[in-house]
Amino acid sequence: MICLGLEGSANKLGVGIVKEDGTILANLRKTFVPPIGEGFLPKETASHHRMFIIKTIKEAFKAAKLGPKDLDLIAYTKGPGMGEPLQSVAVVARMLHQMWKIPIVGVNHCVAHIEMGRIVTGTQNPLVLYVSGGNSQVIAYSLGKYRIFGETIDIAVGNCLDRFARLLDIPNDPSPGFNVEQLALKGTDKLIELPYTVKGMDFSLSGILSSIEKKGLQMLKKKECTRENLCFSIQENVFAMLIEISERAMAHCEINDVLIVGGVGCNQRLQEMMGIMAEERNGSVLGMDQRYCIDNGAMIAYTGILQAKSGSTFKLEETIVTQRFRTDEVDVTWRKN
Template identity: 60%
Template sequence: MPTRARRSPLQKPERPYLALGLEGSANKLGAGIIRHEIDGSSIVLSNVRHTYITPPGEGFLPRDTAVHHRQWALEVIQDAITNSGVSMHDLDCICYTKGPGMGAPLQSVALVARTLSLLFGKPLVGVNHCVGHIEMGREVTGAQNPIVLYVSGGNTQVIAYSRQCYRIFGETLDIAVGNCLDRFARVINLSNDPSPGYNIEQEAKKGKRLVPLPYTTKGMDVSLSGILTATETLTYDKRFRANDPVPQDGADDDYFTPADLCFSLQETVFAMLVEITERAMAHIGSKEVLIVGGVGCNLRLQEMMGIMAEERGGKVFATDDRFCIDNGIMIAQAGLLSYRMGFQTPIAKSTCTQRFRTDEVHVAWRA
């Protein structure tokens, strides 16, 4: 079996480097420009995003999402360029999400990236979406060598770095945590604006009753389809009061509301995630946890993880919605790190894929 060539870790740049990042793996279209300074720091020059939002009770289909990305691409990129104060000619490279994600939206953004590359004569860099989240999280928070909990609409993974690779310690065996929360939000007809997961979080704050739900951890992995089905089924239970949260006769104290189910779903799923993250911390002796991905914005998840980490003498790192939710700047950051190590994506190979594992990436820029 061939071995990977080892490279020296990334050194401080001999000059400033600029990159444009384009993200469109799901319903967020993002464009951002980042600059790596001579002193080794990074400066976010612009970070523009537009979200495709569907009516309550509906998800977003790949075809319709791709149409949204094509319609908004020019405006989003132009805004990113204008806000940054640089021009396309100043860029060193153009970075785009190669995968994973939804096929049609990925293809739309890859096409835009190829077109810009040819128009302005700039090299392309295909980026793994998951690695983009990790590298932006590390840059913003300053976490050194954390256990990473990557939680989003399409991915749920516990990750640790080793030997120029992000190793997956555990992951979901079926659906991702974000998908689980989003699908239940549709069942109870919550709004998709700004996102169904955010609205689940707000409803959960009103919940008073913890309803028993399946708790499924299997070693370092989790299974979430069963808990989703169980929560959906409870909406047909005779004790469920969708429009009458307070019993009129005062005699029934066994009822539960949509807010109770949101609260119970969050508490149970997040407890599962905290458990497997703690197990990974114990395995490698880490004192740091970095939460990335769209669900990483959830303050209750951060709170629960913080309690666990504090008990272990550790610390939790997380970012706000500018960097947690899918964005172009994270693609620019990871792409520029890769570009500075000599990596480029030829136009003939500037494809995209729905399946691109985090542990397939050679993380050449880390020691």
């Protein structure tokens, strides 16, 4: 089985072509980058996706050395995500489904991250830390579902870092989080105290941004710290929260290996901190690079294959999108308990 996967839940348009054994034949991505100090808005992001999706699909076929006649399945991101970008990609998926008479399936974006991580790293049953622009969750598989053991109660880690970058006029190209990470490497000489809010298995990040607006920017203006110090401090603080709830979930689930997925999962410091904790528990961290951590079409294609092989495809009238589609709503029919 060969599947074309279309991803467009946020600012990254992804097109992937994947075989059922996990072989990635093509994995192309086109990112909408807003100006410094601005975030990406739904209308502008959807316009970007509409502008580039057909061209990117053609480039993916060229990279895979295949054509529409070689496909067995089309998969698209059903949700969660931003409504207009999701819909713009789903419209194309429905069009291709009708033109080429190929089965279609809608995929949960979060579950796709997990399944891509499992196939790329070769792990079977890890604890999953899912950290991206719109979602931050600690997840483990149990009884046919990916169960959420802890999550953010306000904003996601990626959103927090993006908004922090806008406060400091850090560029959006190639991504705010990456630029924060690079600046943090130069600011290790001073750790600034920031709110640390863990509530049981959940955590909160909005207080950190408020503190930086009130205290951090004043310290910066008075030259009591540097942008690099603030980048270092927010990373250390936020990542420490993630490590704490991950370790608690590992102990509860009796799992020693941690798989980090989502765009923020590329961060080398997060992987390093998680690695220290996991090693103390005789475990390991299964990290990935930007090819597979960041939103991509290959993860949608591969998860679409898993769903289709377990008996799940959509009728045309079922090919909807939804902005709210929780990880634990999906029946993981392709995994054994």
